[in-house]
Amino acid sequence: xxxxxxxxxxxxxxxxxxxxxxxxxxxxxxxxxxxxxxxxxxxxxxxxxxxxxxxxxxxxxxxxxxxxxxxxxxxxxxxxxxxxxxxxxxxxxxxxxxxxxxxxxxxxxxxxxxxxxxxxxxxxxxxxxxxxxxxxxxxxxxxxxxxxxxxxxxxxxxxxxxxxxxxxxxxxxxxxxxxxxxxxxxxxxxxxxxxxxxxxxxxxxxxxxxxxxxxxxxxxxxxxxxxxxxxxxxxxxxxxxxxxxxxxxxxxxxxxxxxxxxxxxxxxxxxxxxxxxxxxxxxxxxxxxxxxxxxxxxxxxxxxxxxxxxxxxxxxxxxxxxxxxxxxxxxx
Numbered sequence: 473x474x475x476x477x478x479x480x481x482x483x484x485x486x487x488x489x490x491x492x493x494x495x496x497x498x499x500x501x502x503x504x505x506x507x508x509x510x511x512x513x514x515x516x517x518x519x520x521x522x523x524x525x526x527x528x529x530x531x532x533x534x535x536x537x538x539x540x541x542x543x544x545x546x547x548x549x550x551x552x553x554x555x556x557x558x559x560x561x562x563x564x565x566x567x568x569x570x571x572x573x574x575x576x577x578x579x580x581x582x583x584x585x586x587x588x589x590x591x592x593x594x595x596x597x598x599x600x601x602x603x604x605x606x607x608x609x610x611x612x613x614x615x616x617x618x619x620x621x622x623x624x625x626x627x628x629x630x631x632x633x634x635x636x637x638x639x640x641x642x643x644x645x646x647x648x649x650x651x652x653x654x655x656x657x658x659x660x661x662x663x664x665x666x667x668x669x670x671x672x673x674x675x676x677x678x679x680x681x682x683x684x685x686x687x688x689x690x691x692x693x694x695x696x697x698x699x700x701x702x703x704x705x706x707x708x709x710x711x712x713x714x715x716x717x718x719x720x721x722x723x724x725x726x727x728x729x730x731x732x733x734x735x736x737x738x739x740x741x742x743x744x745x746x747x748x749x750x751x752x753x754x755x756x757x758x759x760x761x762x763x764x765x766x767x768x769x770x771x772x773x774x775x776x777x778x779x780x781x782x783x784x785x786x787x788x789x790x791x792x793x794x795x796x797x798x799x800x801x802x803x804x
Contacts (some may be wrong), residue, residue: 497724502631502669504622507586507782509548509753515628516545519770521553521687521721522592523744524573530786531745532577532768537788538769539580545771549576549585551630553721554592554687554742556617561598561652565607575612587609591722592687593636593651600652619655620666622673627776633670635686635720637662648760667705674713681800683717684710692736693754693763694723710736716796717777719770723751726783728761728794734798739781741770762792 509515518538525531537668542550557569564612578587591600601606603617621635637656638641642649656662674682680741690701690707710718711734721742729738747767754760771782783792 474742480697496588499555502620502622502673503618503740504624505616506624507549507588509625510546513556513626513776515625515772515774516547517549517551517555517772518542518547519551519719519739519741520744521742521770522555522567522746524555524557525745526569526572527577529745531573532794534744534767534769534786535577535583536580537784537786538578541769541771541784541788542582542585543774547582547585547771549720550583551685552587552589553685553719553743554590554636555594555721556589556592556603557598558745559597560593560599561595562602562772564599565602565605567598567602570608570611574615583614586612586616586719587633588623590632590685590687591617591634591636593639595643595784596636596651596653598615598647601654609682610786620669624677627679628677628683628774629677631670631673631682631684633684633686633701633706634666635688635702635706638705639688639699652719662664663705667709670706670710671713673704674709674715678711679718681727681774681779682713682715683719684715685719687720688722689716689720689738689740691729692720692723692740693729693752693760694765695751696723696742697753698763724765725726726762726764726770726785728763728781729754730759730761732756732759735792737796739770741768742784743768761794764791773799 523531557573579683608615623630642651688702689696690702691698715736717737717739719739723740724742724747726743727740748765768785773780778797780795782790785791
């Protein structure tokens, strides 16, 4: 009888926690978290997106290479840019896809770090709340997923934002898809709060580096192209607050586009599984720092004075390397 009571208490606690998350997200409030990093204050991380295909489309091959690279550069954590489970997110908290596409794929000991994750549009097509549930955290303690939040580190702050509700077409022309908008409606209020909180958090930040992470592109030369709603609503906030990087997935490629108006760099790391779309369209070659249509991931190394990005393919080859300092931005 005691075991049954314990089970009921645990289920009730988890339900309360999920409800609290829904309430917090409806207010648009960003929660702050401080990840474990190295004693010298430097930060090293991998970035991957659009990966969850049960090992297919080279996901497993890429996962093995991520493990090798993670050990070499001694990472602190992994950032996932969304579309974590294809084709339609998770069915519920008990969906075996969580193991088949995550726990059973990223098995290298070097990847036994926190995975800081946002939701993509495909995740919203399933039970979006399932990915936010403490149940998944209990099943794999690496998993960390919220709609919007901040990683607060002395030299760098990462601002994770929920971009799927920003795009009009998911509401006006969802086609045959059903999206889980719990915690998002009413949409206007949700977006107003999110954008206001992002602006305030960026203005209050004293970090040397400011990095914003979302699923959708702001600028991209691949199949999805620029996201008009983010260009209109998010980009002015990033430029006004001197954000250094905007990192996204959504397009299944690796790319870096520089800004003509500011030091802001637009980084895509959405090549975690299915790739090779065969689409490239960018009008200004001077802005296109790097584009790769195949599978891969990105590594970043950050200290007080410099940030270094490395883009890797499935065999661990460094396809492109870029570095920046506060005094001078330069490509290596």
